[in-house]
Amino acid sequence: MATVPITLTVNGQAVRAEVEPRVTLADFLRDELGLTGTKLGCEHGVCGACTVLVDGAAVRSCLILAVQAEGADVLTIEGLAGDGLHPVQEAFWEHHGLQCGFCTPGMVLTAYALLQERPSPSEEEIREALAGNLCRCTGYQNIVVAVRAAAEKLAGAR
Amino acid sequence: MTLQVLPRGKWLGARVKRVEDPRFLTGEAKYLADIVLPGTVHVAFVRSPYGHARIKSIDTSAAKTMPGVLAVFTADDVTALPPLASGLPVEGLQPTPQPVLAKDKVRFVGEAIAAVVAESRYLAEDAAEQVVVDYEPLPAVVDAERAMHPDAPILHEELGTNIVYQKTTTLGDIEGAFAQADRVFRRRLHTNRFVAAPMETRGCLSVYERASGHLTFYSSTQMPHMLRLFLALFLGIPEHKVRVISPEVGGGFGQKMTIYPEEVVVAYLGKVLGRPVKWVEDRRENLAAATHAKEQIIELEAAVRNDGTILGLKARLIGDAGAYSFNTASALIEPLAGAGLMPGVYDIQHYQHEVIAVCTNKAPVGAFRAVGWTAAQTARELFFDEIARELGLDPAELRRRNVIPPERFPYTTCTGMVYDSGTYRESLERALELVGYEELRRRQAELRQQGRYLGVGISLYVEPTAWGSEIALQAGFPFPSHDNATVTIDPSGKVRVAVSVHSHGQGHETTLAQVAAEILGVSIEDVVVEHGDTDRAPWGMGTYASRSAVIGGGMVALAAQEVREKVLRAASRLLEVAPEDLDIQDGTVFVKGAPDRSLSMFQVAFAAYLDNRTRAEGEEPLLSATKFYDPRATYSNGCIVTVCEVDIETGLVQLDKVVAVEDCGTMLNPMIVEGQVMGAIAQGIGGALYEEMAYDESGQLMTDTFVNYLLPSATEVPPLTIEHLESPSPVTIGGIKGIGEGGLLATPASVAGAVLDALAPFDARIERLPLTPERIVEALRSSESR
Ligand code: FES
Numbered sequence: 001m002a003t004v005p006i007t008l009t010v011n012g013q014a015v016r017a018e019v020e021p022r023v024t025l026a027d028f029l030r031d032e033l034g035l036t037g038t039k040l041g042c043e044h045g046v047c048g049a050c051t052v053l054v055d056g057a058a059v060r061s062c063l064i065l066a067v068q069a070e071g072a073d074v075l076t077i078e079g080l081a082g083d084g085l086h087p088v089q090e091a092f093w094e095h096h097g098l099q100c101g102f103c104t105p106g107m108v109l110t111a112y113a114l115l116q117e118r119p120s121p122s123e124e125e126i127r128e129a130l131a132g133n134l135c136r137c138t139g140y141q142n143i144v145v146a147v148r149a150a151a152e153k154l155a156g157a158r
Numbered sequence: 159m160t161l162q163v164l165p166r167g168k169w170l171g172a173r174v175k176r177v178e179d180p181r182f183l184t185g186e187a188k189y190l191a192d193i194v195l196p197g198t199v200h201v202a203f204v205r206s207p208y209g210h211a212r213i214k215s216i217d218t219s220a221a222k223t224m225p226g227v228l229a230v231f232t233a234d235d236v237t238a239l240p241p242l243a244s245g246l247p248v249e250g251l252q253p254t255p256q257p258v259l260a261k262d263k264v265r266f267v268g269e270a271i272a273a274v275v276a277e278s279r280y281l282a283e284d285a286a287e288q289v290v291v292d293y294e295p296l297p298a299v300v301d302a303e304r305a306m307h308p309d310a311p312i313l314h315e316e317l318g319t320n321i322v323y324q325k326t327t328t329l330g331d332i333e334g335a336f337a338q339a340d341r342v343f344r345r346r347l348h349t350n351r352f353v354a355a356p357m358e359t360r361g362c363l364s365v366y367e368r369a370s371g372h373l374t375f376y377s378s379t380q381m382p383h384m385l386r387l388f389l390a391l392f393l394g395i396p397e398h399k400v401r402v403i404s405p406e407v408g409g410g411f412g413q414k415m416t417i418y419p420e421e422v423v424v425a426y427l428g429k430v431l432g433r434p435v436k437w438v439e440d441r442r443e444n445l446a447a448a449t450h451a452k453e454q455i456i457e458l459e460a461a462v463r464n465d466g467t468i469l470g471l472k473a474r475l476i477g478d479a480g481a482y483s484f485n486t487a488s489a490l491i492e493p494l495a496g497a498g499l500m501p502g503v504y505d506i507q508h509y510q511h512e513v514i515a516v517c518t519n520k521a522p523v524g525a526f527r528a529v530g531w532t533a534a535q536t537a538r539e540l541f542f543d544e545i546a547r548e549l550g551l552d553p554a555e556l557r558r559r560n561v562i563p564p565e566r567f568p569y570t571t572c573t574g575m576v577y578d579s580g581t582y583r584e585s586l587e588r589a590l591e592l593v594g595y596e597e598l599r600r601r602q603a604e605l606r607q608q609g610r611y612l613g614v615g616i617s618l619y620v621e622p623t624a625w626g627s628e629i630a631l632q633a634g635f636p637f638p639s640h641d642n643a644t645v646t647i648d649p650s651g652k653v654r655v656a657v658s659v660h661s662h663g664q665g666h667e668t669t670l671a672q673v674a675a676e677i678l679g680v681s682i683e684d685v686v687v688e689h690g691d692t693d694r695a696p697w698g699m700g701t702y703a704s705r706s707a708v709i710g711g712g713m714v715a716l717a718a719q720e721v722r723e724k725v726l727r728a729a730s731r732l733l734e735v736a737p738e739d740l741d742i743q744d745g746t747v748f749v750k751g752a753p754d755r756s757l758s759m760f761q762v763a764f765a766a767y768l769d770n771r772t773r774a775e776g777e778e779p780l781l782s783a784t785k786f787y788d789p790r791a792t793y794s795n796g797c798i799v800t801v802c803e804v805d806i807e808t809g810l811v812q813l814d815k816v817v818a819v820e821d822c823g824t825m826l827n828p829m830i831v832e833g834q835v836m837g838a839i840a841q842g843i844g845g846a847l848y849e850e851m852a853y854d855e856s857g858q859l860m861t862d863t864f865v866n867y868l869l870p871s872a873t874e875v876p877p878l879t880i881e882h883l884e885s886p887s888p889v890t891i892g893g894i895k896g897i898g899e900g901g902l903l904a905t906p907a908s909v910a911g912a913v914l915d916a917l918a919p920f921d922a923r924i925e926r927l928p929l930t931p932e933r934i935v936e937a938l939r940s941s942e943s944r
């Protein structure tokens with residue numbers, strides 16, 4: 001199949017590639033760039049496991065094509081922190097916000113995007129923001145607690 | 159058994175953060191789909207769009223010429239592979255072997271018919287669409303009771319019936335109990351078919367080395383050693399040349415403890431094609447073809463005295479097995495397990511049950527957290543609520559009057575389970591106190607005056623755990639099982655713990671390290687836990703049925719204890735004191751009372767391996783021990799109370815809170831216990847209110863995506879309160895009991911009970927779950943017209 005050239009930024013690095021037009025952003029990140037931290041739980045836009053940030057907004061990477069990310073700035077879980085953990089990741093760790101870990105990259109990035117926009121969300125706002133990310137292990141409560149704790153950590157750091 | 163009590167110091171019982179977490183948080187963890195090997199080719203399965211059809215012909219010629227396609231395999235190409243059959247012979251269960259690729263006939267939507275192998279998954283899917291299957295559709299049957307009818311379409315013609323098991327068992331004096339009853343009540347409940355739906359789907363990768371004849375098989379499985387054994391047998395590869403690696407696994411909940419047709423086919427393709435062959439299931443396949451669970455039709459009849467004493471119980475449990483019973487007697491796991499636990503925490507000695515398993519044109523059933531028990535618990539607890547209402551008793555009071563009192567432990571149920579210890583009554587009282595029960599009842603009455611409908615549901619439960627040989631026997635599945643741990647201190651003093659139990663979210667790398675660290679007197683940072691790779695982990699059954707805390711904790715404790723003794727012996731020779739006079743703390747071996755006479759673990763281990771003076775004649779240098787553990791049966795318990803409000807116009811249920819009081823004996827790590835309970839409660843909420851695998855009359859699956867199969871999200875799960883009671887088991891190492899399943903065992907009854915309690919003024923009857931708004935509105939409407 002014919003390919004199309006694309007250029008974009010992924011985790012701060014310029015990327016140039018040739019992709020088939022039908023390849024999703026998720027598959028491009030995982031298969032072409034080897035960024036397998038982005039997970040696929042449904043491939044039809046419901047579970048949120050594939051969430052990445054595109055120009056700062058949380059996006060389901062299974063629902064958009066790689067070619068649609070032309071010129072975009074993409075952040076995946078691998079790019080969230082340098083060495084060590086970002087405060088959101090730390091908070092998930094401290095509050096047992098993960099079990100099998102499969103939903104975790106998507107959850108962490110969704111939480112990060114929320115806190116960028118709303119630095120001190122209420123519990124209800126946190127639950128609303130996470131409602132598009134399914135987790136089958138935790139029952140969500142510890143994730144909500146972790147996001148609140150992350151908000152406090154980030155506020156303290158400012 | 160030794161080690162009745164484990165030391166509790168810095169590590170055991172503490173809320174230790176999970177050591178495995180950083181790799182998940184950063185995206186570094188590698189699940190099956192993330193493993194990339196050079197030269198890998200990809201599989202897409204062609205699956206049946208019909209619930210029941212004859213396969214007249216399959217034409218793969220067009221598919222084979224598609225770009226990038228290596229092969230297309232159908233049943234005719236895999237005649238070397240035997241069908242999957244029950245590995246657990248149960249008397250009276252008719253065999254219904256499942257071919258690994260459908261031959262002649264398909265019996266459920268999603269049954270695999272052909273495997274297409276291509277250079278990429280995209281190309282494999284393109285080619286799969288070009289496989290032409292000519293079907294002759296047959297009438298389907300999707301309701302278990304209808305399937306029992308002599309005129310029903312038959313799935314397995316050679317049997318002449320869809321009923322694959324039927325047996326009645328009478329325990330105690332059932333006729334006598336009914337003769338003494340003041341009242342006799344009846345209730346029927348058809349529990350919903352719902353699924354584990356782990357966020358990571360199934361998948362596997364087969365790597366065969368032709369020169370050595372060695373198969374390495376990666377699979378998202380909960381039981382690597384069992385898979386190794388069966389792959390060796392199915393493929394005819396000697397077992398010592400098979401290695402199974404279960405990488406990170408994104409949830410299992412029982413669904414991944416089955417050996418699946420797809421796994422056998424992919425393993426075989428790897429062997430035949432000589433290239434790494436990978437299959438990653440998509441969500442539609444997972445919903446259609448991975449095992450379903452929990453559907454039963456249960457009829458109960460109780461002999462009751464006016465004071466609420468349950469004198470006797472009759473139960474008829476029909477398990478809807480789906481199209482095949484394979485692996486461990488899967489047709490029976492629901493109704494037989496349900497029948498065994500039906501008396502639950504109540505003192506019922508006169509009991510009769512009829513267990514029936516029926517094939518239907520739906521996906522085969524398998525284990526899912528609290529298999530069989532969820533349906534039984536839900537049916538019984540909702541029935542007890544109804545009996546209480548009819549007798550004008552508070553449902554809490556009815557439970558108080560029938561619950562097994564603490565002085566009766568160990569208590570043998572009429573079904574042969576031996577409850578070792580527990581806090582049955584206490585957990586009920588504590589849960590009621592926590593939820594503010596009396597006040598809630600007052601408020602409920604008040605709100606009813608205003609036309610608002612509050613409900614409270616109580617679910618009091620006992621949970622069989624520690625799945626070893628004894629409890630399997632007590633639960634009706636006489637399948638021996640045992641597990642091993644190897645604890646080794648390396649020459650540099652660091653600790654390696656290799657275990658046969660598998661972790662897919664349970665946090666064993668932390669909890670089992672806590673056990674080893676506590677006993678060996680080292681820091682948890684100096685311990686690594688290995689699992690999931692049959693070349694590195696000792697033999698065992700893997701993880702299911704809340705077994706790993708008890709069995710894993712016990713076997714690690716035994717092995718660590720033996721290694722500790724070796725360390726002390728070696729150190730005693732170096733320090734020239736008796737081993738009894740030594741202790742170990744924070745990685746230092748020292749003389750009790752003279753802490754400056756000490757050696758680091760490094761010094762002792764180094765000497766043990768490399769300085770012969772540390773050993774007596776005939777002693778081995780290795781600081782290592784492998785220990786086996788097959789625990790006695792132990793039972794956890796608890797009580798879950800749900801508070802909700804129902805909008806009687808729309809049928810919408812608003813959950814206010816769920817309170818759980820649980821008792822799993824000695825806790826290794828309360829944080830992880832709470833995580834298990836909360837996760838299982840959320841699944842129970844899904845099962846009570848949202849989740850249902852629906853088929854239409856023709857056998858078509860209506861719920862093949864997460865758009866129509868609804869999992870609870872963060873906005874559906876209310877605040878959860880978890881409190882622990884701790885009654886250590888008198889029969890297991892350290893008094894540990896399991897914790898994995900209680901939440902899903904008991905929550906559907908609690909949530910559904912709360913909804914029905916809210917609807918009590920209307921005498922609304924509901925016989926089917928989940929309690930969707932439509933079902934609630936419908937029940938209210940039909941109660942009006944009664
Ligand atoms: S994989 Fe993208 S939303 Fe589920």
Ligand code: FES
Pocket residue numbers: 097098099100101102103104134135136137138357408409663
């Ligand atoms: S931690 Fe397993 S799905 Fe969320």
